[in-house]
Amino acid sequence: MEKAVLRKLTLLCVICGLAGLALLGMTVVRDGKREWKHYQEEYRELLLKKISRDRNPAFYQRVAGMKPEIRQVVVGEWNEVERCTSCHLGIDDPLFAGAGQPFTAHPDPELLKKHPVEKFGCTICHGGQGLATTYAGASHKTIADWPVPMVTKGLMQSRCGVCHKDFEAIGADKLIKGRELFKEMHCAGCHKIDNQGGVVGPDLSAFADKDPGSFDYANLEGGHSKQAWVMEHFKNPKKVSPGSPMQLPALNDQQIECLSSYVLSLSQREFTRQYSARVRADFVPPGVDGIVPETELSATAEDEEGDK
Ligand code: HEC
Ligand code: HEC
Ligand code: HEC
Ligand code: HEC
Structure with missing residues (x-):
């Protein structure tokens, strides 16, 4: 091979090598900065x-030698x-x-x-x-x-309910309150849970398992999260789901948190035995019935609004 070509090739190799080293160096630096x-x-x-150090020198040494992993x-x-x-x-x-x-x-x-x-x-x-x-x-x-x-702090109990159906046993006050509100506000007039309730609205038995991607976030400010959707929907169903027949009297923040925790806990997921929470032998899940015809429901909601 001609000398000039050989020299050019060598130069090329050196440049490539240097570039490689620089890249490697950058990765090391970036890696070192990983959070x-x-x-x-x-x-x-x-x-x-x-x-x-004195009480347990071996442990101390081990900690001192810890490498990030x-x-x-x-x-x-x-x-x-x-x-x-x-x-x-x-x-x-x-x-x-x-x-x-x-x-x-x-x-x-x-x-x-x-x-x-x-x-x-x-x-x-x-x-x-x-x-x-x-x-x-x-x-x-x-x-x-x-x-x-x-999960935001106020909705943490929703996750307990995915496994624990006996809310009283674990002292899940928000789930207990949410279930009570569901009854008091006659939600079951329009919604089924575990085969009890009406059919005007969607069955909520597996609401926790519903794909977050299936919600319409177009009318929601802030993040595209199912939690945010649910809370906002309780504040104002028609704003989140235009044309929705769901009418509710004004709810305070605590009521919204309890109702949201409750519906977000409704799951049909089954776990193997080691992950299944124990329930008392005589445990019967409280029903959510109390079905009121839909026409009356809307009237009640409007009356209450008119009263204010
Ligand atoms: C890269 C490091 C890092 C990882 C990975 C990480 N966290 Fe955190 N987490 C933090 C830091 C830092 C804070 C404190 C933030 C603050 O106070 O502003 C925090 C705060 C939290 C909080 C308190 C509430 C909040 O949002 O400030 C919770 C709960 C939490 N993390 C749970 C988790 C869970 C669950 C995971 C795994 C899915 C996780 N974290 C993974 C660094 C991390
Ligand atoms: C059995 C359910 C459960 C598991 C498992 C669990 N947590 Fe929690 N965590 C909770 C609950 C409930 C709270 C709120 C408790 C409170 O406010 O007293 C909480 C609170 C926290 C907080 C404080 C949040 C805040 O806003 O200050 C952090 C941080 C946290 N958890 C991190 C973790 C990390 C990391 C793991 C996994 C190693 C974990 N948790 C596993 C249920 C759980
Ligand atoms: C993945 C399912 C799962 C989730 C989620 C879960 N738990 Fe549990 N929990 C269990 C299992 C399994 C046990 C152990 C068996 C038992 O005692 O029921 C347990 C035990 C407990 C116990 C002890 C019961 C006893 O009799 O000693 C309490 C209290 C408890 N969980 C509260 C909670 C709370 C509060 C949350 C939500 C923050 C929660 N759990 C979330 C599965 C779960
Ligand atoms: C007059 C009938 C009616 C009443 C009463 C009613 N809803 Fe609804 N609800 C609907 C309809 C219809 C939809 C579907 C349209 C929408 O998203 O608003 C719906 C949607 C929902 C959704 C979202 C379900 C999904 O799969 O997207 C939840 C959660 C919900 N309602 C909970 C409640 C709760 C809790 C109450 C009681 C506080 C209640 N609803 C009262 C009719 C009703």
């Missing part, structure tokens, strides 16, 4: 401050891989009670003991995107392309 790694380093420093819980029952604990590192550690987020221990440690992290993960109660390793990706706030945003 979860940063949190794990912070966590290690915090933990080192909390444990005593993705932590995950695999839940076969609902096909989830969850990496929430890659950031929420102190979630079941009493040493971290009162530590700042994302390290703080769970506010309800007793609840977590009954539903151990390695068996239940987090999303069955909290929603969110388990696989994500970023704050935004985990859907702490509603994101457009993930249908299950994290």
Whole structure:
């Protein structure tokens, strides 16, 4: 080969090599900046401050040598891989009670003991995107392309109801109140739950399982989340579903939260035995009947509005 060509080829190789190295370097830098790694380093420093080197030198050494690594819980029952604990590192550690987020221990440690992290993960109660390793990706706030945003604080009990049908047994006050309101406001005149009720509106027996993508968000401000849809729909059914015959008297925020928690807990999901909550042998789910003809329902709602 001619010398000039050879020289050009060598130069090309060197340039390619350098470009490759630069790219590799950029990935390393970006990787080092990953949120979860940063949190794990912070966590290690915090933990080192909390444990005593003298009392347990071996443990201390182990913590000091901790390298950032993705932590995950695999839940076969609902096909989830969850990496929430890659950031929420102190979630079941009493040493971290009162530590700042994302390290703080769970506010309800007793609840977590009954539903151990390695068996239940987090999303069955909290929603969110388990696989994500970023704050935004985990859907702490509603994101457009993930249908299950994290459950807002006021609606947490909706998730308990997916497994626990005996609301009294777990003291789920919002679900109890929501079920009462459902009766008092004669919702069953138009809606069926577990084969009781009318047929003017959709059957709500599996409302929790309904695909968030099947709702119309066109008339909703803010995030495209099913939770937001439900709350807004209770505030003003006709605004969210134009032409809806559903009429309700004005509800206060607490009533909306209770009714929303209740309908969002209505699920037909079945779990294997290890995930099925126990119920008393004599437990009979309270009915929701009390059917009132539709014409009367609308009249009642209008009368109440006229009274104000
Ligand atoms: C990249 C790290 C990271 C991951 C992954 C992560 N979180 Fe968080 N999380 C945070 C941080 C940081 C906060 C505190 C935010 C604040 O205070 O503004 C937080 C806050 C929370 C809160 C308190 C309420 C809120 O929104 O501020 C809950 C509940 C929560 N996370 C649950 C989860 C669940 C469930 C998952 C998995 C699906 C998860 N997190 C995954 C970093 C993370
Ligand atoms: C059995 C259901 C359940 C499981 C499983 C569960 N949580 Fe919770 N979590 C709750 C409930 C209920 C609350 C609200 C408790 C309260 O306010 O006292 C809560 C509260 C929290 C909060 C505080 C929220 C705030 O607004 O301050 C954080 C953070 C949190 N959970 C993170 C997690 C993470 C991370 C996991 C998984 C490792 C997890 N939880 C697993 C039910 C659960
Ligand atoms: C995936 C299903 C599932 C979800 C979701 C769930 N639980 Fe449970 N829960 C269980 C199972 C399984 C047990 C253990 C068996 C039992 O005691 O019923 C349990 C146990 C309990 C117990 C102890 C009962 C006892 O007799 O000792 C309480 C209290 C409880 N759960 C409350 C809650 C609350 C509150 C929530 C919502 C924040 C919730 N659970 C969400 C499945 C679930
Ligand atoms: C006069 C009949 C009527 C009454 C009373 C009524 N609804 Fe409805 N509801 C409907 C109709 C029709 C729809 C479907 C149109 C829409 O989205 O508004 C609906 C929609 C819904 C939806 C959304 C269902 C879905 O699958 O999209 C929920 C949840 C709901 N109603 C709950 C309630 C609750 C809770 C009450 C009592 C507080 C109630 N409704 C009272 C007629 C009624």
